[in-house]
Amino acid sequence: MENKVQLITYVDRLGGNNIKGLNLLLKNQFKDLFGGVHMLPFYYPIDGEDAGFDPIDHKKIDERLGSWDDVKALSSSVDVMADLIVNHMSVKSPEFQDFVQNGDDSEYAELFLTFNKVFPTGATEKDLIEIYRPRPGYPFTRVKFNNGEERLIWTTFTTNQIDIDVYSQKGSAYLDNILIEFQKAGVNMIRLDAAGYAIKKAGTSSFMIEETFAFIDELTQKAKKMGISVLVEIHSFYKTQIEIAKKVDFVYDFALPVLVLDTLFNASAENLKNWLKVSPRNAITVLDTHDGIGIVDVASENGEKGLIDDSTLDAIVERMHENSGNTSRKATGAAASNLDLYQVNSTYFEALGRDERAYLAARAIQFFVPGIPQVYYVGLFAGENDMDLLAKTNVGRDINRHYYSQKEINDYVQTPFFAKFKKLLVFRNTHSSFGGEFILKESSNSGLNIRWENNIHWSEFYLDLKSVDLKITYSNLDTVDSLF
Template identity: 40%
Template sequence: MLKNQVQLITYPDSLGGSLTKLDQLLRTDFADLFPGGVHILPPFPSSGDRGFAPLTYLEIDPAFGSWDDIRSIGEHTDVLVDLMVNHISQQSPYFQDFLVKGRASEYADLFLTLDKVWEDGNPVQEHIDNMFLRREVPYSSFVIQENGQEEKVWTTFGKTDPSEQIDLDIRAVVTQQLLRSFFVNFKQNNVKIVRLDAVGYVIKKLGTSCFFVEPDIYVFLDWVKALADELEIELLPEVHAHYSIQYKLAEYGCWIYDFILPYRVLEALINRSGGELCRYLETRPAKQFTMLDCHDGIPVKPDLDGLIETQDAQRVVDTCLERGANLSLILSDKHKSEDGFDVHQIRCTYYSALNQDDDAYLAARAIQFFVPGIPQVYYVGLFAGVNDLERVALTGEGREINRQNYTMEEIKRQLEKKVVLRLTELIRFRNTHQAFQGQFSVLESTDDIICLAWILGEQQCRLTVDLKTYQSIVSYTEDSGEFAEYRI
């Protein structure tokens, strides 16, 4: 059963350099901050994409620690890890065996050779033009060592050619057996929640976008949910798509990510106008994980397609660019807006996106925490971190703008910052006030005032955010039943 309290998102080495240090922090300095759990971004051996090209899920990268550390964390905090159900590393023992033996490998059927998609194995550009692409072409070519033959295999992601991330054939029995072994291992090591990363890409079907292909996707979700239920593991599908797809997943009974909220909150604070945000909050599904920032960026397209006017979005994007952000762009012309708007994600820290304004940032977090769902706080956001432009310039990777690492000494200093002290007080309030287990409502608001409320019997709490000044006030019932308030 998931806890309706705040979760932390972090890389395994970003807080103190190891899982052991993370465990220590969760037991001490963070002891009352993240009872909802901790999302540990991929701690597995990986060949790229900072963990998202895993070699296996049966081991922890020794540079981070061991399964003993995960089990130890799991004894006091629910652990969430990623399973990249769509792909695995080119350097994995499974694909390396395939590179040597080709079709004679016992793992050959794990992978999508192109003859599984096109009968003669030759890709057709007309079909590719219909696909939602994450790279120029959705496949990579390799030469098999034992026979010198070329094999083309599906690779949705990857900046290199050939890609480091090799797609799995989720229909194959050997793939399902391998995924089962990963889930069983998670269960044995105190993992409570598994995020199905890139699950929208697992179905490849000609004549479609090869993204969230219905009804085929539900066959896979049924299978993986039955497996997770058997092991008492919660699932969190990760799908960046038109919001209607997210809503379908919610209707299907899945937990989903609220990828609309980060933009709506940012838009409200930049424009000092909360009308669109309040209208959204009145209709959104409640069974969601909420976030503002993460290891990638603030979602724009396709998550908000149909919800925003591109000229309005461009103004928000331009403001973030002025404040140091960079962008992830849509590659496929077919999936850009008609006017050419092509922003997939805005890459920056949320604090920098709000011009390092403490009050605006705390207002954003207060809104997030008052929105129904399980709130997640990214570790850089916990410290109100600023854009790391030097790291971007050094690596050439735009996402490094929001992926700083902190030593234990730096963490101590960060926790003493005034804005962080205000945030941690707000986190503790969100974790402990009983009204958040009750009924949510959007109270009558004006365009520049946002009012949100929770009520559970006699327990009540209300948030009022003044977008003109960014001042946020929480009114709430104390244990005595008396009303009190504090300015965030």
């Protein structure tokens, strides 16, 4: 994977495009801005209950978006990342419907994870309480089979997302066959979606347990033999993230988004600097994604201090809501479906109070900290909260999943703000210093000073947090230039 900015996007929400249209967009209006693209689920169907994360057929591209040949054409010009949804498939999948029809006589019976597989002698209250939950309630759904029998099936996320037994012969083959399709289409990086929940074991939290690491390692080795790198998506306590990073190719720096907000809101880089001293270097950095802004990644856990003091963190969350004019409150927690216990649903631009200067500073921080930056398509447009879409779907995360028209794209790329953002994107992609050494320079906590050095090439970032004055200087042959 190239050390260049990556775009994260739904194919159909960026100008109503298909994969061919996305390819053209990257070659024309977004030329030189991205070294790769993470296409969020493009499998059949893209409009299930969870925007493609509940595939009926993981190996089939939704025909409205194109074909595997289109993915192959895209991969010839940019790196392509795809989601491998390891934990579940749609309740409407032919495999699960066959299981419901035929029960244990189904050829797919072993593919699905039942309550009894994990708890063959039953579960105690303690067993159930220990299960780590991303959302309220227990991770089981009562399913009535055609013979009238009712059974509990694992559904970690929603009742439409049926958990698979990844260690069954059918489960292993299911994932292997998806990898083969990816390889043939030129996909060179995968994101393991919800991998932390893939292994369930009685008497444990069933989240990022020892067996989960073993599963991720096995799957990673398979992918590597196919020339595919692996990014693991885990929201967790920061020390857990550091340990996970030692065992995988890439992890997300999910602590960064709130740490940047803390830095800008409180005019102090103390917490961010402390994190940069220990943060994983094999990171994919983000400020926003198709999900909400994660809180658990910086919070305390079981009485152990987090990256940000809990009282300060509470104030940051409150400030985010206030900055959005309280629109984010309507999309977060119990206010909307698809509940996430650890996220605030809002665009990053809204979380910063639609302050273009602060937003550009936030992106500059992201581009200068260690890791490969990803920019979410709504973040590329400095998007506002989409209250119309939220009202239509009542899915909290849809507040940050706007459908951009081609006209909106055409109008935005002509704005003075985009001209500045574009300059920053191209600089991060082309300056040689970012292939060298990261240096966190000494400064007061009211300032942030970062330098990159690569032989004779260097770049330096300084942000005065009291005035939000941003200065970027860099080597250019024998001269020193400023970016803005």
